[in-house]
Amino acid sequence: MAYEIVESCVNCWACEPLCPSRAIFLPPGAAGPARPHFRIDARKCTECEGDYAEPQCAGICPIEGAILNGLGEPVNPPGSLTGIPPARLAEARAEIQAR
Amino acid sequence: MELPVIGQASGCSSSGCGGSSDQLAHLPAHIREKVHNHPCYSEEAHHHYARMHAAVAPACNIQCHYCNRKYDCANESRPGVVSELLTPDQAVRKILAVAANIPQMTVLGIAGPGDPLANPERTFETFRQLSEKAPDIKLCVSTNGLALPGLVERLCEYNIDHVTITINCIDPEVGAKIYPWIFWNNRRVKGRKAAEILIEQQQKGLEMLSARGVLVKVNSVMIPGVNDHHLEAVSKAVKARGAFLHNVMPLIAEPGHGTFFGLMGQRGPTHDELQTLQDKCAGDMAMMRHCRQCRADAVGMLGEDRGGDFTLDKVEAMEIDYAAAMQRRAEVQAAIEANREAQRKKTGETLVALSSLKRQKKGPRPVLMAVATSGGGIINQHFGHAREFLIYEASSTDVRFIGHRKTDLYCTGGDSCGEAETKLQKTLRALAGCEAVLCAKIGFEPWEQLERAGIQPNGEHAMEPIEEALAAVYAEMVAKGLPEREMTAVPYRASA
Numbered sequence: 001m002a003y004e005i006v007e008s009c010v011n012c013w014a015c016e017p018l019c020p021s022r023a024i025f026l027p028p029g030a031a032g033p034a035r036p037h038f039r040i041d042a043r044k045c046t047e048c049e050g051d052y053a054e055p056q057c058a059g060i061c062p063i064e065g066a067i068l069n070g071l072g073e074p075v076n077p078p079g080s081l082t083g084i085p086p087a088r089l090a091e092a093r094a095e096i097q098a099r
Numbered sequence: 100m101e102l103p104v105i106g107q108a109s110g111c112s113s114s115g116c117g118g119s120s121d122q123l124a125h126l127p128a129h130i131r132e133k134v135h136n137h138p139c140y141s142e143e144a145h146h147h148y149a150r151m152h153a154a155v156a157p158a159c160n161i162q163c164h165y166c167n168r169k170y171d172c173a174n175e176s177r178p179g180v181v182s183e184l185l186t187p188d189q190a191v192r193k194i195l196a197v198a199a200n201i202p203q204m205t206v207l208g209i210a211g212p213g214d215p216l217a218n219p220e221r222t223f224e225t226f227r228q229l230s231e232k233a234p235d236i237k238l239c240v241s242t243n244g245l246a247l248p249g250l251v252e253r254l255c256e257y258n259i260d261h262v263t264i265t266i267n268c269i270d271p272e273v274g275a276k277i278y279p280w281i282f283w284n285n286r287r288v289k290g291r292k293a294a295e296i297l298i299e300q301q302q303k304g305l306e307m308l309s310a311r312g313v314l315v316k317v318n319s320v321m322i323p324g325v326n327d328h329h330l331e332a333v334s335k336a337v338k339a340r341g342a343f344l345h346n347v348m349p350l351i352a353e354p355g356h357g358t359f360f361g362l363m364g365q366r367g368p369t370h371d372e373l374q375t376l377q378d379k380c381a382g383d384m385a386m387m388r389h390c391r392q393c394r395a396d397a398v399g400m401l402g403e404d405r406g407g408d409f410t411l412d413k414v415e416a417m418e419i420d421y422a423a424a425m426q427r428r429a430e431v432q433a434a435i436e437a438n439r440e441a442q443r444k445k446t447g448e449t450l451v452a453l454s455s456l457k458r459q460k461k462g463p464r465p466v467l468m469a470v471a472t473s474g475g476g477i478i479n480q481h482f483g484h485a486r487e488f489l490i491y492e493a494s495s496t497d498v499r500f501i502g503h504r505k506t507d508l509y510c511t512g513g514d515s516c517g518e519a520e521t522k523l524q525k526t527l528r529a530l531a532g533c534e535a536v537l538c539a540k541i542g543f544e545p546w547e548q549l550e551r552a553g554i555q556p557n558g559e560h561a562m563e564p565i566e567e568a569l570a571a572v573y574a575e576m577v578a579k580g581l582p583e584r585e586m587t588a589v590p591y592r593a594s595a
């Protein structure tokens with residue numbers, strides 16, 4: 001099984017140096033909308049088994065939804081990183097705007 | 100009675116001006132010595148020297164609600180700007196090329212685009228090569244502080260001149276509203292616990308650096324309703340742990356930047372709120388208002404845009420004899436020092452003259468003014484060429500530096516911005532709240548439009564020292580009678 005990075009990746013580089021299996025890479029490619037983003041080499045990814053309790057890439061990635069686990073599910077679903085679940089978003093926005 | 104220029108932390112002992120030495124009075128002698136003539140910390144020296152920023156550190160180990168990772172660290176640079184990431188080797192080549200061509204470039208900072216200490220290999224490799232190849236360049240680094248305690252030893256190996264730590268809070272309750280998570284000991288930690296760890300590491304790192312005699316500056320981002328009332332306490336705490344400067348910067352949050360705060364409609368402080376807080380914190384310790392946040396501006400400071408001269412291809416092709424360059428740099432810098440000394444003496448006289456206004460019981464209200472300069476501490480730039488204005492506040496007690504405002508970099512992403520907006524419109528927007536703009540020359544059309552916007556253009560003080568000219572213009576305005584003006588509604592739009 002392997003983790004996967006999808007196109008919402010913003011190329012922040014945070015995950016790349018942390019991977020114990022050196023599975024993360026930035027493919028060369030065109031700039032612009034077809035820009036390449038970081039990828040995980042499925043043959044190398046160990047899901048951090050034996051190295052860390054938490055898969056490192058998903059642990060540091062700042063973008064919700066950018067990393068999928070071996071089952072194809074987002075490891076950081078919407079709301080998990082901002083700390084504000086989608087259901088409470090409107091309420092939180094009103095609170096913040098009142099500041 | 101003297102008129103101190105607030106934030107001016109330089110050269111005052113030699114010219115006998117007392118204000119700024121008082122501001123630094125709490126510092127131990129060896130630190131005071133370092134600060135006095137430092138291009139980053141002296142309000143006056145920064146007109147003459149430039150600092151450059153090498154974008155070698157992409158990764159970050161925390162999330163701030165005012166940051167969007169698509170862009171450079173929001174705290175350390177202009178929002179919405181992406182630096183071209185360089186490898187340490189590329190960065191060193193570029194730095195040597197700029198330093199060889201622009202002798203005023205004296206300080207090299209690593210501040211991002213992420214957190215330099217979350218990229219220790221890249222950051223330290225750059226520092227290692229530079230300490231070897233260009234020992235005359237001062238090195239500095241900015242960090243969120245999380246990884247700092249563990250890296251203090253290594254930092255000290257490279258003779259780091261100063262460190263900037265961004266500290267927005269000392270209370271985890273406040274922190275939890277600013278930092279949703281950190282990455283710590285190989286796992287993501289969220290909420291209050293995250294803020295607790297971050298705060299502990301920041302304060303510990305600050306103490307360790309001060310104990311080793313490294314200059315530490317603290318930056319705080321002022322976020323209304325979140326930490327605005329808390330920052331006075333932060334100021335006291337960081338001073339107690341040895342920080343020599345506390346720089347309060349405004350939150351800049353716009354939806355177009357895609358940050359959490361921007362998208363959620365968190366507002367930034369108004370000019371007034373920011374200045375009031377800066378004043379309060381100034382009571383506690385030296386405040387710096389001129390900090391350019393280590394932007395990649397070594398080139399811009401000289402007024403002509405020479406960024407295009409130092410692209411990677413061009414730098415690759417350059418032959419650099421750094422030993423010869425170092426010689427030339429030393430000469431140019433000596434000439435700058437002589438020139439500064441002369442200006443200092445001259446400026447002192449005007450300040451005394453202006454202070455006579457103080458005899459009035461309730462002084463006239465302060466006025467914000469903008470200056471177009473290409474460096475050297477004098478008004479020497481054509482209005483139409485200025486891509487950045489220095490903003491000052493003149494009052495009956497002093498002329499003080501408030502911040503920088505860029506004319507073209509603050510794209511809001513809204514209707515007001517885009518192809519349709521002319522350069523002049525953008526400039527007018529950048530100058531909001533100012534009542535005068537001083538420049539070397541100005542065209543007829545912008546003159547008219549500025550007047551219509553209530554900003555008096557003034558080209559009469561070309562080639563004069565900035566503070567002196569501002570004092571004279573303010574005195575004139577006061578003599579004519581200042582119009583009533585509501586100042587509070589102006590949103591902050593400076594790069595501080």
Ligand code: SF4
Nearest residue numbers: 019045046048055057
């Ligand atoms: S899960 Fe672990 S091994 Fe797999 S790519 Fe991410 S960091 Fe590397």
Ligand code: SF4
Nearest residue numbers: 009010012013015061
């Ligand atoms: S941490 Fe996430 S956003 Fe950053 S490069 Fe890796 S996958 Fe992309």
